[in-house]
Amino acid sequence: MLNQFQSLDRFLIEHQAYWRFEPFFDSVQPDLLWHEVNPDLCQWLESLSPQQISAYKQNNKALVDDMADHLSCIRAIETWTTIAQSQRVGLTLPRGVDNGVPGRKLEQILAMGETVIGDHHGREWLEWCSGKGFLGRILASHTQQKVTSFEYQQTLCESGQKEADRQGLAMHFVQGDALSEQASQAFHSEQHAVALHACGDLHVSLIQHATKKKLPAITLSPCCYHLVSSEHYQALSKLGQASDLALTRQELRIPLQETVTGGERVKRHRIEEMTFRLGFDLLLRDVTGNQVYQPVPSIKKSALALGFEAFCRWASEQKGVGLPRLDYAHYEQLGSTRYWQMERMSLVQQPFRRALEIWLVIDKALYLQERGYQVTLSEFCCRDTTPRNLLIHAVKR
Ligand SMILES: C[S@@+](CC[C@H](N)C(=O)[O-])C[C@H]1O[C@@H](n2cnc3c(N)ncnc32)[C@H](O)[C@@H]1O
Structure with a gap:
């Protein structure tokens, strides 16, 4: 374990540019973070459709196989993240012991x-x-x-x-x-x-x-x-x-930051909420001229059903900012584009998650x-x- 830890530690430090970032915030940049150090990786990421991105999020192995052509270091992650299954003896539960256990x-x-x-x-x-x-x-x-x-x-x-x-x-x-x-x-x-x-x-x-x-x-x-x-x-x-x-x-x-659990409805709500939040952030930057992210409190999922404009009105009230007449559809579209940019960036971080956990x-x-x-x-x-x-x-x- 000593050797494993040392080599993993070196690996994480050497490749920190590929996991040490926050996709939510960094997606505000027009270029992907690695456009200078690894333009090939960026080109590949930019070629991915939303469907491909969603599929890779659900299938880490396919992601590593395909991304390794543009970021070869990620193949090594398997060395540390392949862990044996626990030895299980097999149990029969007496009646009722599992009472009320989800x-x-x-x-x-x-x-x-x-x-x-x-x-x-x-x-x-x-x-x-x-x-x-x-x-x-x-x-x-x-x-x-x-x-x-x-x-x-x-x-x-x-x-x-x-x-x-x-x-x-x-x-x-x-x-x-x-x-x-x-x-x-x-x-x-x-x-x-x-x-x-x-x-x-x-x-x-x-x-x-x-x-x-x-x-x-x-x-x-x-x-x-x-x-x-x-x-x-x-x-x-x-x-x-x-x-x-x-x-x-x-x-x-x-x-x-994994989405192993949660069905289609949960995923849909997440896309909607993130799109609204990212779109509102861009709108607020334009309206106030302040380029610093302003956090918006959590919102009931049911309130999202009222649409982007209602979300922006609610969020601006929370921030005490009056909104002029705006083209909301435009900002919602920007929010959606930025959402997929965030997801593209997250794909790069994805294989490193387990490596960090193992560390x-x-x-x-x-x-x-x-x-x-x-x-x-x-x-x-x-x-x-x-x-x-x-x-x-x-x-x-
Ligand atoms: C994630 S839950 C796990 C509960 C349980 N082991 C299970 O798997 O069903 C964490 C538990 O830690 C308890 N907890 C949180 N802070 C605590 C503290 N300071 N001292 C003792 N227990 C605490 C919570 O109330 C909760 O029941």
Whole structure:
């Protein structure tokens, strides 16, 4: 993992021009960002129709195959992003354990549950940032061991506890703040700690407390890397700290910019909203002469159905700007053109997303190794079930 991290780190720094940008903002430029350093890539991108762009967004492999003719470095990304599937033992759920668990979540907890039960260390479980404790239920019912489910939201604790009691499971919910000093009291050295989709600082706090208290095993799938209090990513491992990458909080969002989930309606709404926002930005620049982007608050999806002009009137009210008579159709067209320019640019960033995520995950894995753990990385489920499917499994040596 050391070598992998170092080579990935070098790669990301060397090719940062191809992922370190914000398509939403940079699409305002008339030229693509790489027109000087890589005109061939730009020519290829400009030749793509909206249909081709949409197809590449859904098919990363086809994108890499075709884009590599113009940006050969992206072929290398596969070296770091090919991760083994987790070993799953196969579980049959006792009746009712999955009560109230939504479909996709059920697939995730089954996949993660099978994996951790198959390599369990310790005599209890600690479920970190548990929500209603869906994963904990599977662990309690299959291993008959005590599960402590630590969660911030009192209502989730109450409803999780009620269901666990109803099912006669040895689960105990603890309401607390994972980021507080007192959180360390939830940990002890008999527990195998698990966390399904603990965000930014929350998975970091788990790793820090669990290693300090020398837990026999820690298994987590991180998500929402940008939900951290610091402006820049705070690397955990020695190599991570020595890296020059210095990811900003905004850049920590890059791995999450995927559209794996969401049907046609969601996609249509996104195109409409982005087109309106990009078009309004251009309109506002012309009206006010101010060339700095002015953020517009979020809007109910139903309000988009009123059309572009209504959106602009609403948005200008929010910004306290009066609008003169305007050719709205013209700006809507500009918004649409800019939308596809943004999507073209995003195609270049797309293959780097997983590479960045792997960098973030290996940083945690290396830290766990430094603290005396044997660490494996795997994918615990397919990406259609959740794109946040990376699993760090650490067992105390
Ligand atoms: C993405 S959800 C995952 C929930 C659950 N593990 C699952 O996969 O269904 C993150 C959980 O972290 C909880 N959370 C957020 N901030 C927290 C904090 N400071 N301390 C403890 N839990 C927190 C949220 O309430 C939420 O239940």
